[in-house]
Amino acid sequence: MTVTITRPVRRRPAFHPLPVAAVDRLAADAVAITFAVPEELRDTFAFRAGQHLTVRRVGEDGQDVRRSYSICSTPDDLARHGRLRVGVREIPGGAFSGYACGSLRGGDTVEVLPPLGNFTTAFAPDRARRYGAVVAGSGVTPVLALVATALAVEPASTFTVVYGNRTANSVMFAEELADLKDRYPARLHLVHVLSRERGESPLLSGRIDAGRLGRLLDTIVPGDAIEEWFLCGPYGMVVDAKAVLAERGLPESAVHTELFHVAEAPAPPRRPADRADAGTEVTIVLDGRSSSVTMGREERVLDAALRVRAELPYACKGGVCSTCKAKVVDGAVTMARNYALEPDEVAAGYVLTCQSSPLTDTLTVDYDA
Ligand SMILES: Cc1cc2nc3c(=O)[nH]c(=O)nc-3n(C[C@H](O)[C@H](O)[C@H](O)COP(=O)(O)OP(=O)(O)OC[C@H]3O[C@@H](n4cnc5c(N)ncnc54)[C@H](O)[C@@H]3O)c2cc1C
Ligand code: FES
Missing domain, CATH: 3.40.50.80 (Nucleotide-binding domain of ferredoxin-NADP reductase (FNR) module)
Incomplete structure (x- = not known):
């Protein structure tokens, strides 16, 4: 692995511990979690209606559980009251939803990544829609x-x-x-x-x-x-x-x-049979630093990249949340599926790295772009 400074550091969104102000029951199997966002983090957590938060919890078995939850409160609520609220429905056996609906209490703290997502529109006072x-x-x-x-x-x-x-x-x-x-x-x-x-x-x-x-x-x-x-x-x-x-x-x-969840597993990577066993030298750019790793053509870029940059952003690993988005700046990939990026983002070279496998001998993906 080589690590070099490629350009001035651009800070990637990071997890922040947010205090839970309240956990309110919405239905027998659902709660709303209200986070109290401190004044100094309100710009970091500014969002557009329709976006979601990524939460992280390290379980007792040491497993790093990351899940996305859509914000149900408004940007105005955050600006005026420092309030961010999500709604969680319990999935039987669910690692995070079970915890949220069963044990989480006001006064606890949850690690939260700033808002993401494209499920939104450009609201404006003079629009009549x-x-x-x-x-x-x-x-x-x-x-x-x-x-x-x-x-x-x-x-x-x-x-x-x-x-x-x-x-x-x-x-x-x-x-x-x-x-x-x-x-x-x-x-x-x-x-x-x-x-x-x-x-x-x-x-x-x-x-x-x-x-x-x-x-x-x-x-x-x-x-x-x-x-x-x-x-x-x-x-x-x-x-x-x-x-x-x-x-x-x-x-x-x-x-x-x-989409919150797609039950079917993604298709295996598609590629010309004569190149199936070739390796790829991947360069990952994150926080202005580049790191290299060799990966197989059957692997996903995110999995290979996590071997050298454990701090990389991701959540669902299923092509639905967009947390692992990066730009391909050299080489090419095939994406198993994409339920999160808009067509114009794909046209501009953005990919979901959890769904991407390389098609070329060298590849550079930029998480800062
Ligand atoms: C962009 C985005 C926004 C989301 N917003 C919300 C939200 O506002 N409210 C909300 O409650 N959830 C939301 N989700 C779903 C949420 O992120 C989790 O997937 C869900 O809470 C289950 O996580 P878990 O850890 O409890 O279950 P897991 O431990 O991940 O899964 C337990 C079992 O349930 C299955 N499963 C996982 N998720 C679902 C699902 N959604 N439906 C049916 N089966 C499932 C798994 O395959 C597994 O078999 C969102 C997901 C995305 C990608
Ligand atoms: S981690 Fe959710 S789309 Fe890749």
Whole structure:
């Protein structure tokens, strides 16, 4: 390994210990964690509605657990009160969600990386937009921040939210959404769909799939009028909703998607068979320093890079959170999957290093770019 200073150091976002101000129960299996951000860190944690935080916890077995949680509070809350809030739904057997919903208490401290993510839009007071969202379960979390921000910042905008849950008792942020509805009765349209309980009508009872969404857009949701959409929930629901909106002529740029988890394992790296066993000399640039490591073509760049730079940023290792994003400045890679980067980022050379395997004999990835 060689390490050289390549240019002036540009500080990579680092984990900060944030005090937990409160852990509030949202539903039988979900909590909201409120962080109190000290004055001196408020700029570092400034965010755009729709973005997420990465938390880290080293378990008793020494395992470094990193997970992403969308921010449900607003940028205004942070600026005025130093408050950042996330919503966590417990996954059976889940390493972090189990801890958050079971043992975490106000007064504890959690290591948190500053906000990241593209599930957002450029809110501006003079914009008049008709926004829509299709969400299910904990997928409502970033949309709560988007709705509250849109309605407060853009007095002429409206928001329609189609929100799927199993039962009325499992609805996260029911109170917060009802408060927003009271505050903006004419500009917020909430449509609750329940899959395991009878809703207000047959159309509102069942899973949100392509058929049901199509019927909703034809009837109670002003589908053709909505200009910008946010989709967040299980993989199948997001894929279905995207297809329905594309069929109705919505351009890809008007539909934002966020996935929390993809169950299937990513495909193995694709490459010409005659080069399959060749090694690659990879240079990693981080914090203005470059380090080199030799890696196999079957490996992921992040895994190889962590051997020489353990402080590299990452979280899901599954292509959904974008924490491991870097720019390829020399050589080429193939990405197994990408559910986090926008097409313009990919066109500019950015990759998810947890999903990237090299295609060339040499490769340079820049985490500072
Ligand atoms: C950008 C982003 C934003 C996110 N925002 C939120 C949020 O606002 N609220 C929230 O509750 N979660 C959110 N998540 C999901 C969260 O990061 C964790 O994946 C989730 O809490 C499970 O972590 P865990 O450690 O409890 O479970 P793990 O120990 O990682 O997993 C336990 C088991 O559950 C499976 N699993 C993991 N995640 C899920 C999932 N989401 N759904 C179904 N099965 C799963 C795993 O494959 C494993 O079998 C977000 C994820 C991303 C990438
Ligand atoms: S670590 Fe989440 S996309 Fe790579």
